[in-house]
Amino acid sequence: METEKIPDIVIGRLPRYLQALQRLQQEKKLTTNSKELGERLGISAAQIRKDLSQFGEFGKQGTGYSVPFLINKLQSILNVTSVWDIVLVGMGDLGHALARYQGFANHGFRVAMVFDNDPQIIGRQVGSFTIQDTTDLVEKVSQAGIRVAMLTVPASAAQEVAEKLVKAGVKAILSYAPITLNLPVDVHVDYIDPILKLQHMTYYLD
Incomplete structure (x- = not known):
């Protein structure tokens, strides 16, 4: 399987499938099918079958999918069978909330370090973390071997901080x-901007 040939839009749907399957598992359901998943996700059954078929054959005609089996397969495809450490940079309100969020651990991620450049908060505790100085970011993140980062800094600082993260060995931000952000092509960047999402939705409102 050469994942680089699989469209990114397909990869982007896999976590949604995994999430739906984990909810089915919580409901004690052992089997499902593309129709049921489609109804839960608002995605056509044909699209789900097409997406999954790019990674192999996971179901049987007439019996559907084994929920535990498909969860394991998707976790393996998405590389979340073990826990990824995350460095979090930017300890404003959003950074504080993410540092305290308990949901990462059950889905293959763990916040391991938090950083900021504000002298007034460096050294303070946020949950179980001590806020560290971004001056030390490259050295400490590199030593820890962390490859995943979340960036919650102002736009004016984002490019500079992202470049430090890349220098430290981070490959996903x-x-x-x-x-x-303008970064090397081998660094994968995803963006979450609530304003853009809200403006997208208000197009559909009267």
Whole structure:
């Protein structure tokens, strides 16, 4: 399987399938099918079958999918069978909330370090974390071997901080900063900007 040939839009749907399957598992359901998944996700059954078929044959005609089996397969495809450490940079309100969020651990992620450049908060505790100085970011993140980061800094600081993360060896960045980052092609960046999402939705409102 050469994942680089699979469209990114397909990869983007896999976590949604995994989430739906985990909810089915919580409901004690052992089997499902593309129709049921489609109804839960608002995606056609044909699209789900097509997406999954790019990674192999996971179901049987007439019996559907084994929920535990498909969960394991999707976790393996998405590389979340073990726990990924995350570095979180930017300890404003959003950073504080993410540092305290308990939901990462059950889905293959763990916040391991938090950083900021504000002298007034460096050294303070946020939950179980001590806020560290971004001056030390490259050295400490590199030593820890962390490859995943979340960026919750202002737009004016995002590019500089992202470059430090890349220098430290980070290869995947989830950025909440409202700016597009210019980084090497081998660094995967995803963006979450609530304003853009809201403006997208209000198009459909009268």
